[in-house]
Amino acid sequence: MQLKVDRCSGRPLALQVVEGMREWVALNGAGGGTRLPSIRRLSSELGVSRNVAIEAYEHLIAQGLVRSRPGSGFFVADGASDALLKKGADATSLEEVTSEMWNLFQDDETRLKLGCGWLPSAYREGDELAYAIRQVTRQSRPGIFDYGTPMGMPQLRVLIQERLRLLGISADANQIMLTGGGSYALDLVARLMLKPGDSVFVESPGYYNLFGLLRLHRVNVIGVPRLKDGPDVERMEYLLKHHQPRLFFTNSVFQNPTGTTLGPTVAHRILQLAESHDFHIVEDDIYADFQHDPTIRIAALDGLQRVIYLGSFSKTLSCSLRVGFIAAEPALLKQLVDIKMLTSITASQFAERVVTTMLQNGTYRKLVERVRVKLSGQMAATLNLVKESGWEVFAEPAGGMFIWARHPHVASSNQLVANAQEAGISLSSGHVFYPQGDNASWVRINVAYARDKRAMAFLRQPGT
Template structure:
């Protein structure tokens, strides 16, 4: 029974334990009649107090999932319906546990350095360009200040996105594109539309932890595929396909989060062959596309939106407040996705869509990206140099993007490094957060934008003693 507890999360230990055990019981990972570890055993193995364990067991008893037997322990009951509300809808318990990694980015001390953050600093954003576009729109298009956007998204914005995708050799028209509130919203819409509780999907290991939470929330079964330096491990995929029938495979093609690696052309070709042979679709999450100066091969370009659903967005490069993403897919699927979007969130935010459309149309975004890529590339080179000088191993020399995936040799659990970083006023997420089932990992994700801070250099120097 694999239980992972992390006191640094924004979720109590009792809550974490309750959620993990409930998921194991309802999904039959723990069978009816099985005896749970004793309170004393769990406390000793995780080196925590017995009180959160007692609270978690009490909660599970009240849910009817386990029952105490006097003098013997706690046992899984036979009253578990695997098709009950936990699989039909969102379980608040699972939602709280899954969102803990994200909430950490907003609840850490205000002066703490967010060394593994997924955001770029405000100083790197084109604040003046955004403000200028907003002033123009507020004068000439007052409807943008009060109206919903069209359900599929602003027509001018979709036209601009279509033109940008042509630069990646993805042939689309505006009717192939659905504007969403963010890239995460796009992934959520795909899951809601194409998956049902109990379905199996492949995800990358390590990968995007918010995606893992979204899928678990909908009762989807996650199978992790190791991410190598050239993309998903094809030999592992082929072995897994002899046992599992995934409906979707979620993949980062370029500057993968968190390893910053790109898929090699031969891997992309074979992955599409396997999708055709085993009848699954691929969701290509390309949120970091605009950070790449010279486009490399995209799955959607090879496939032309037959089995590939392409997801992109602007929050990582332009503004997290504007929160705009998009999906490019076959028109029939776009229609289905738009229906789900309309039911769950009505239209989009017309002001945000008008601002981004204006920035794209006037070339302001293009000029911003030229400056941002230069700044990010410079930060990456510095980050790798400092990490290697401090004795860290870098998973792969990044050729762009924001992240460096790195580890300290002979340190098997990066949670040790998380605790060390806290001494210097640094918040950093353990590598386990980026794994589908929170397995222990020695790796850490660094955001290159924050590597020049003196606290980072002091922290790196301290790790030589570990």
């Protein structure tokens, strides 16, 4: 057994041991009765305290994966590896994801959506969008009546091309297509690139809707831990010994749910791994416009060879219009456009024209700047509040909407969700953000909702 712990990951050591051992059992198909290291040996090999090793074994026994025989040691429980493999397929099941989404949308309107993934109405004070919509109705009769084009409005694709250039990503206009929102873009990529049974790497924790979408495609979803500066490259290298993924999905900037941003070293190594192990990277950069000073994108290093880059106007401008885009290598992009045509003919020309208008007349830039300043203030204030109140923050985000945090007095995120519920607040249980459905103590906090009185009271005393 070759386990490793990372003292800098911020992830509890016992939990790391549990995860490592679960994975070892699953990957090796270790049979019931296989002897496991003693407490003493485990602690010395990993360089952790005996308490950590004991805690890890207690968890594994509680999960029914290990049994202890007093006086003789620890053994793999009967059927453990089958259970783990099954767990791998079922965990964060499609139903779990969709029921989480139903809850989010059907939630009582009076409840504060502190755990949601979008901006609150308090951020929508401007009239720019309404003006742009009215302008399109006056200026463009085809815009309100007719189909768009398969790739989407040429002017908007050129404007996106210019925006990508500012991120260091060079793309021709024939490498950019518009889609009906970011989720639809993810789905198009999955439809083109994946077939049932394929393996796919995702970030853990990561975007749970993506996990559900991938289950829909009947692929094997494998989590790569997300660290403070991006995906855990060493763990990915290790996983690549056992799996041949077709795709790796990642948020480079203000990752969902940890709020962390990719560093250049990690970006370079991830791309190297993609090249040496021949997989594509789906760089889902829908939080890009929340960022003032651009950081590294894998697509910039790669020149859109094996990176498929996704963006969206849903997070900043409007979830209602559904405008997103994909930038990719031309031959691949052409195939994505074909699937788009067959499944929806074209996206909404109207919505595309509205976004174009706002990019052209500069109102989008001003609106985004306003959102950024406001979010940045809420992020700083919320970080202060949660740290003062004893929360552990996974990593302090440099921007965006999300903080990933847990509280030492509340052992499980389910308990946090229940306490929040009592306080009139909705949160999502942390385990849905783990592709393997791990029990988690973490929750995602959307700082845009965190200055509400109910949120502040809850964040000060989440244990009651």
